[in-house]
Amino acid sequence: EADIYQTPRYLVIGTGKKITLECSQTMGHDKMYWYQQDPGMELHLIHYSYGVNSTEKGDLSSESTVSRIRTEHFPLTLESARPSHTSQYLCASSESGGSNQPQHFGDGTRLSIL
Amino acid sequence: AQSVTQLDSHVSVSEGTPVLLRCNYSSSYSPSLFWYVQHPNKGLQLLLKYTSAATLVKGINGFEAEFKKSETSFHLTKPSAHMSDAAEYFCVVSRDTGRRALTFGSGTRLQVQP
Numbered sequence: 001e002a003d004i005y006q007t008p009r010y011l012v013i014g015t016g017k018k019i020t021l022e023c024s025q026t027m028g029h030d031k032m033y034w035y036q037q038d039p040g041m042e043l044h045l046i047h048y049s050y051g052v053n054s055t056e057k058g059d060l061s062s063e064s065t066v067s068r069i070r071t072e073h074f075p076l077t078l079e080s081a082r083p084s085h086t087s088q089y090l091c092a093s094s095e096s097g098g099s100n101q102p103q104h105f106g107d108g109t110r111l112s113i114l
Numbered sequence: 115a116q117s118v119t120q121l122d123s124h125v126s127v128s129e130g131t132p133v134l135l136r137c138n139y140s141s142s143y144s145p146s147l148f149w150y151v152q153h154p155n156k157g158l159q160l161l162l163k164y165t166s167a168a169t170l171v172k173g174i175n176g177f178e179a180e181f182k183k184s185e186t187s188f189h190l191t192k193p194s195a196h197m198s199d200a201a202e203y204f205c206v207v208s209r210d211t212g213r214r215a216l217t218f219g220s221g222t223r224l225q226v227q228p
Contacts, residue, residue, distance in 0.1 A: 006157075042204065042218040043158075090157055100146040100165035100208065103216060105157035 003027055006091050006106035014114050019078040021109045023091035032074040035090040036060060049074060081113045116141045116207045120219035128227045133192040135222045137205030146208040147188045149179055153201045200226045
């Protein structure tokens, strides 16, 4: 069982609020990722990190930002939430090494912006 | 560039009958391939991975997949479906860029009828 945790699991909040989605892993993985997944759809990479102080944007443009101050922690922030941000957000991590390293996923945060 | 095509968006089988979930990929190099399963309101769990060793890969819960380079396929099978297998299944290919991230298929929803 992978040790990667996301909080909150569900969040319903009004437009314009600042939101931070938490993601923590206890496996010591250098690489961490954020994906956005709409219902019944595939995952789209929005942010990734190779290690502390290393973050890059993914394929899908996102108004969110991320930080990686500690290896185990990779929070995602929305400064001003909008209804278009309603989605499921999945965090993942993997070991360093080649592309054959599988990613371990958290249970996700289901975000609804009213 | 890599891409993944899951040929069926929905598959329905009866409990105790075989499962076949189809996946074709394209890649400019020898990729790593994965199958993940996602149960409702949960994150993704790794079922199995192919990393250029044996072409027949055995995973958890009785699933297996066969890598066929000539057909660019990586179909997922299970001899006998169980009710607990009902979930969304994603075929995933690794990327050949420095991002070391994954490209996800659009998913196949497996229904298991009693």
